[in-house]
Amino acid sequence: MQLKTTIKDINYKLCDKVFFSEDAQTCELIEEINTYNDPEYGTIKDSHTLAGTFFINYIEVDLLKPIKLEYYTDEPVIQMFFFMKGCSNLMHHQIHYLPAGTKLAKLPATSTVLEYLSILIPQDNYTNLVDSLDLDFEFITTCSNENPAKQIKYSEIMSPEILTTVRDIVSCERTGHFRRMYMETKVTELLLLQVEQLTQTQDNSIKIPKIDIERMHHARELVTQNIITPCSLIDLARKVGTNEFKLKKYFKELFGTTVFGYLNELKMNEAKQKLLKDELNIYQVAESLGYKTPNHFSTAFRKYFGYPPSQIKNQANQVAASFTKAKEIVVSLLCPFITEISVLDLILI
Incomplete structure (x- = not known):
């Protein structure tokens, strides 16, 4: 399968790759970062990772002028798309069906940096992943030519x-085979969560x-x-133009949790x-999230995850300490060789 991404206004290629081919290794990990920077148009940073059967694309856009991006694929693909920053105060997601051929996307000038995560899956691979889920929702096919904000x-x-x-x-720092395995596992998890939410939303929307x-x-x-400073249920109901009873009832039916549950x-x-x-x-985290005391925060955390926040912090500290220790061991092992090489260099000189 071939993917081409081109900035039409200046005919600049951000990506021109062939992947998911029959002779390609399914365990391969390919990564590349392309940055386009122009004083007239602005900056686009395109980071893509090919992990097994997933093409993961993280895009940062900071534009002075609107541009047109042209996408070309020679096979149909499913696109998982996540608006991470810049389009609104919230983070949204959607699933597209992209037929083979050329698609055009319009990116507007931005007052702040926009961030997107796009994941492409060949249609056959997607079908194999979700075949047993008995899905009943429609892919987005009508808005591929609109800018992300719309x-x-x-x-x-x-x-x-x-x-x-x-x-x-996005923040994965693993490398090599561990990174590939991690990325594949996380994308599969993400697909499950995304499809689950979209299916539930469409099922519930019929009744409300x-x-x-x-x-x-x-x-x-x-x-x-x-x-951090949520309003009461009564005030929330008033702000959206309904009453407390309907807010409780419909919110849980639509999203599968209560308002408090979602906030938690x-x-x-x-x-x-x-x-x-x-x-x-832990004290600073509790304070940053609006808890009156660290004890209130620790109790809520333990109730939700089944273990205290100190366990997370201890694990993070242990990992950092282990990494530092590993570096010290490597340096200590290399030092004699470095010394020998230095002495040998002096003798040769």
Whole structure:
């Protein structure tokens, strides 16, 4: 299968790859980063990874002028697409069916950096992965020519689980075969979560009035935007134009959890990311998420994950310590050889 990505305005190729071929190794890992930087148009950074049967594309866009991107594939593919930053205050996702041939996308000038994650799966491989799930939802095929900001209306807001998995993929620091295995596992997990959410949303939308579906999505947006200082159920209902009874009933029917449950998911997943990635202690994480005391935070964390936040922090510290120790051992083993080489060099001189 061939993929070409070209900036039409200046005929600049960001990507021109052949992958998923029959003679290719399914265990291969291929990575490449292309950066286009122009004083007139701005910057596009395209990082792509071929991991087994998945083509993972992380794109950062900071444009001074709008541009047109042309995509060409010689075979039909399924595209998992995630709006990570810049299109709105929220993070959205969608699934496209892209037929073989040329597709055109319009990228607008930006006031801030836009970030997208795109994952391409050959149609046959996608079918093999989800064949047993008995899916009943329609792919997006009508908006491939619209810019990403307009495509938001076709999207779902990422669930906390999806958001966490997307972050895991983008921030993966493993290398070699471990990176390939990790990426393949995470993309498979992401596909399951994405399809599950889209299927549930379309099934539930039949039973709930359209106006109330819009109100529930608005309510979820407000919760997502205000996880540190959330408003009460009564105030949230008023803000979206409904009452507390309908808010509780329809929110759970549409999203499979209560308003509080959704807020708690957001907080817990954010807390886990902070404990793993940031140099913050438990007290600082608790404070950053609006908890009155570290004890309240620790209790909520243990209840959600089944283990205390100190366990996450200890594991992170152990990994860092192990890595430092490994570096020290390698240096100590190499030092005698380095010395011998230096002495030999002096003798030869």
